[in-house]
Amino acid sequence: MQHVVFGAGLIGGYLGGVLAHRSQSVSLVVRDSARERWQQGVRLSDYQGHQAGPLYPRLLGSNWRADAKPCDVLWLTVKCTQLAQAAMDAQPLIGPQTKIFCCQNGVGSESLVKAIYPHNQVRRVIVPFNVVESAPGCLHRGSEGQLTLECLSEKDEIGELVTLLDCALMPAGSAEDMLALQWAKLQLNLGNAVNALADIPVKSMLEEQGYRLILAALMDELLSVCKARQLRLPKLTKVPARWLPFVLRLPNWLFLRVASAMLEIDPGVRTSMWWDLKQGKDSEIAYLNGAVIEQALSLGLDCKVNQVIVMLVHQVEQGKLKIGMSAQQLQECIGLKGGRSH
Numbered sequence: 001m002q003h004v005v006f007g008a009g010l011i012g013g014y015l016g017g018v019l020a021h022r023s024q025s026v027s028l029v030v031r032d033s034a035r036e037r038w039q040q041g042v043r044l045s046d047y048q049g050h051q052a053g054p055l056y057p058r059l060l061g062s063n064w065r066a067d068a069k070p071c072d073v074l075w076l077t078v079k080c081t082q083l084a085q086a087a088m089d090a091q092p093l094i095g096p097q098t099k100i101f102c103c104q105n106g107v108g109s110e111s112l113v114k115a116i117y118p119h120n121q122v123r124r125v126i127v128p129f130n131v132v133e134s135a136p137g138c139l140h141r142g143s144e145g146q147l148t149l150e151c152l153s154e155k156d157e158i159g160e161l162v163t164l165l166d167c168a169l170m171p172a173g174s175a176e177d178m179l180a181l182q183w184a185k186l187q188l189n190l191g192n193a194v195n196a197l198a199d200i201p202v203k204s205m206l207e208e209q210g211y212r213l214i215l216a217a218l219m220d221e222l223l224s225v226c227k228a229r230q231l232r233l234p235k236l237t238k239v240p241a242r243w244l245p246f247v248l249r250l251p252n253w254l255f256l257r258v259a260s261a262m263l264e265i266d267p268g269v270r271t272s273m274w275w276d277l278k279q280g281k282d283s284e285i286a287y288l289n290g291a292v293i294e295q296a297l298s299l300g301l302d303c304k305v306n307q308v309i310v311m312l313v314h315q316v317e318q319g320k321l322k323i324g325m326s327a328q329q330l331q332e333c334i335g336l337k338g339g340r341s342h
């Protein structure tokens with residue numbers, strides 16, 4: 001099988017490295033800056049101490065179109081905001097048999113790809129773990145979770161692909177109910193905006209009750225949407241989805257005992273939205289908290305905490321607000337008292 005990872009940044013670089021580690025034929029379409037950093041080989045590591053590399057996936061820079069031909073599996077690993085453009089740009093790599101995998105956070109971005117390639121198999125992928133480039137060419141998985149590929153039916157042959165990906169450095173699996181899984185992942189990603197606005201590592205954010213109260217309030221709104229839509233969220237963390245707001249609201253002394261597993265992440269981990277805002281890029285907020293707002297409004301449900309957070313992120317994108325907000329400042333913006341919005 002010929003794999004191409006299109007728009008390989010943190011997730012695509014790690015995935016491409018795993019494919020090379022699993023002896024697959026893989027090319028990465030990368031920006032020239034990444035090509036320079038990675039041409040001495042890509043090294044993989046994870047929070048459990050697994051390592052591989054240097055690995056040498058084929059790196060295609062800005063002149064990749066020169067000898068492009070359709071591949072068997074195309075992994076689209078750009079941000080949601082870049083997906084439609086990337087899908088159009090990738091056209092020389094897509095033939096009638098090419099299977100396309102969309103590896104984005106949030107809900108709904110893959111529909112753009114389906115609209116552009118209605119005759120191809122387009123599947124969703126959930127990426128639950130965090131990746132950072134700890135040094136040039138060193139991609140590090142900082143948290144747990146299995147890469148989950150969409151399974152289209154009971155007779156689907158996705159198992160073969162899962163088997164070739166699945167390894168200690170990147171556990172992989174498949175699932176049929178991707179919508180519920182996307183919403184379960186979205187529940188966790190509601191913290192991306194808070195993390196980016198706070199400008200601190202995820203672990204430090206979770207250790208502060210003030211930030212956790214905001215996360216809980218954001219999640220309440222998502223859970224109301226899921227309840228109204230009768231979406232049963234699968235369990236992605238040790239605490240079931242519907243109990244997360246309750247656990248997050250616990251005082252520090254109890255939270256640190258009850259939810260110690262939630263804090264088993266590298267102390268330096270930041271969310272992908274923090275990277276976007278820090279680099280002055282537009283964020284994926286429309287596909288994350290924005291998806292909750294869209295659904296809540298259509299169902300007549302309250303979503304004002306998510307609305308305020310989206311507004312604050314837009315202000316940062318427009319250069320009108322600086323990141324580094326304390327929990328108290330955020331709570332004041334939201335009108336949060338006693339952990340609930342008023």
Ligand SMILES: NC(=O)C1=CN([C@@H]2O[C@H](COP(=O)(O)OP(=O)(O)OC[C@H]3O[C@@H](n4cnc5c(N)ncnc54)[C@H](OP(=O)(O)O)[C@@H]3O)[C@@H](O)[C@H]2O)C=CC1
Pocket residue numbers: 006007008009010011012029030031034077078079080082085086089103104105127128129130131132271272284
């Ligand atoms: N990073 C993480 O830890 C996690 C990320 N995710 C999700 O995974 C998805 C990918 O995120 P991530 O890997 O962080 O993103 P990155 O920004 O690190 O990687 C995307 C790369 O694709 C490049 N790119 C964009 N458009 C094109 C194009 N048309 N042609 C060639 N290259 C292109 C970008 O370059 P440029 O920036 O110059 O545009 C960038 O280098 C997102 O939806 C994210 O939310 C999920 C879990 C964790």
Ligand SMILES: CC(C)(CO)C(=O)C(=O)O
Pocket residue numbers: 105127128129130131143188189192269270271272273
């Ligand atoms: C893994 C997680 C939840 C946090 O790093 C993420 O999805 C992101 O950063 O976008």
